[in-house]
């Protein structure tokens with residue numbers, strides 16, 4: 383096992399104890415965690431999981447993991463999820479896999495969120511990865527302009543474009559919304575941008591995860607680095 387994503391997933395798996403209620407993230411790194419968790423479940427570990435996407439739901443079922451919902455189980459012990467970018471304050475960009483809305487709801491319902499990633503995800507300043515922003519369909523061009531204005535107010539500029547599905551249609555998220563990707567390049571004030579985006583009518587949620595991740599396991603050439611969110 384020398385894939386860094388799998389190594390990070392294995393490190394997070396050590397936090398899992400019998401009886402835990404788990405949030406199961408989405409993406410290629412989170413998929414390693416789900417597969418490894420499945421091996422432990424088949425060996426007798428008793429846990430229950432809430433998946434953050436239809437894709438993770440399918441994978442977890444294939445792996446034999448018992449699943450529940452936030453309606454039945456509204457408080458979780460631990461969520462393990464990937465990220466597109468992580469800065470030193472453990473602020474994240476997420477949503478490259480279009481799952482940011484359910485991911486943020488699940489992480490917010492968890493006592494602890496642990497991020498798993500390879501070293502390429504660590505950044506000094508968020509924003510090189512295009513920021514995903516989930517929006518309702520109604521008034522989508524007006525919402526796009528409001529997002530551009532919100533970015534400009536905190537020093538972020540760049541193209542804001544609808545994510546496509548690869549066959550010429552706008553991508554539709556698991557919750558039936560559309561996604562913008564904002565190419566800001568650099569987000570000097572993530573907290574300020576998050577507040578302004580939250581205030582745009584039509585924005586359902588954005589991929590800035592601030593104050594949610596408690597720690598991260600980042601796998602690189604030198605092994606696993608454990609990052610902890612600094613106290614405020």
Ligand SMILES: O=C[C@H](O)[C@H](O)[C@H](O)COP(=O)(O)O
Pocket residue numbers: 407408409410411412463464465466475476477478479480481482485
């Ligand atoms: O919407 C998807 C998620 O936020 C993923 O956790 C994120 O995009 C990282 O995915 P990956 O582990 O495939 O790089």
